[in-house]
Amino acid sequence: MTSRIDLHGRTAIITGAGGGLGRAHALLLASRGAQVIVNDLGDAADVVVAEIIATGGKARAAKCSVADAGAVQAMVDAVLAEFGRIDILVNNAGILRDKSFGKMALDDFRLVVDVHLMGAANCTKAVWNAMRAQNYGRIVMTTSCSGLFGNFGQANYAAAKMGLVGLMQTLGIEGEKHGIRVNCLAPTGATRMMEGILPPEQLSKFSPELVSPAVLALVAEGAPNRAILSAGAGGYELVQVAMTQGIELGETASAEAILARWGELSDRSDSFVPAQGFDQARHELRKGGFALAQDAA
Secondary structure (H helix, E strand, O other): OOOOOOOOOOEEEEOOOOOHHHHHHHHHHHHOOOEEEEEEOOOHHHHHHHHHHHOOOEEEEEEOOOOOHHHHHHHHHHHHHHHOOOOEEEEOOOOOOOOOHHHOOHHHHHHHHHHHHHHHHHHHHHHHHHHHHHOOEEEEEEOOHHHHHOOOOOHHHHHHHHHHHHHHHHHHHHHHHHOEEEEEEEEOOOOHHHEOOEOHHHHOOOOHHHOHHHHHHHHOOOOOOOOEEEEEOOEEEEEOOOEOOOOOOHHHOOHHHHHHOHHHHOOOOOOEOOOOOOHHHHHHHHHOOOOOHHHHO
C-alpha cells in the first residue's frame, strides 16, 4: 500500500478555486496539510478560504485573472515573499463560450484560449524558476475530453485544452531534471460548466469531490510525470497519445497508396507511446531500414 499523502510544509496555488472543481481541490489539499492559495476573481475565494480555516486548514485568497500575466506574477511574488516557496500549482481556471464554429466569433475563440491556455502558461511561467531553484515542483494542467477527443460546439475550448497537453508534455521533459513533474487532469465534474449538458440524475453522479483524489495523486511527492489522468464519477483512467506501427511506402509513396492501405495503417496492434516528439522520426527511419545519427553513435 502507498503511504498516506502528507502535504504539510507544501504551498499550493489553485486557480479558479472559488467553486466547483477548484474548490474541491483546495479543500482536499488543505485537509492533507498544504498551505493553499485560493485564486479566483471575486469574493467566492474568501468563502473557500473561510471553509478551509474553519476545518483547521491554512489558506488565503489571491484575487486576479489568470489571463493577466502581470497580476499573476504579482500573486506569485507575494506568495514567495510570505512562504518562501511554491511547491504545487493546479491550473484549473476556465470559462466556456460554446457555439458551433461557423457561428463562433473569433473574439470568443481568443478569449477561451487566453483564459485556459495562456492563463495556465502565465501561472506556470511565474512559478517555474522558483520551482527550478528549489529542485521541486508539481504542476497540473486541466485538459478535457473535448480537447482530447473533440466535442460539437467547443472548437475554442477543445483547441485550448489540447494545447495544454502539448504544454504539459514539453514542460514535463524540461522540468524533470529539476525535480518538477507536470501532468494533465481530464475531469468530468458536476460544475456550472456542465449544467445543461447532462440530465440532473446523471449529473449528480459527477461530484467534484470524486475528481480531486486524482489531483492529489498528481501533486504528491511520488507523482508520475507527463500523464493524462481522467477522472469522473469515481472512475479513473489514463489517456495516451499513441502511434500505430503504420506502413512503409518508401520512395514509391503516393496518396493513393496511403488510402489503399488505410486499414493496415490504422491497425492498433503493437501501437506505442513515444517518449518525445523526435521518436516519430526515429520510428519512420527504422521502418525504412535506417537509424538516426544519435542512435548509430
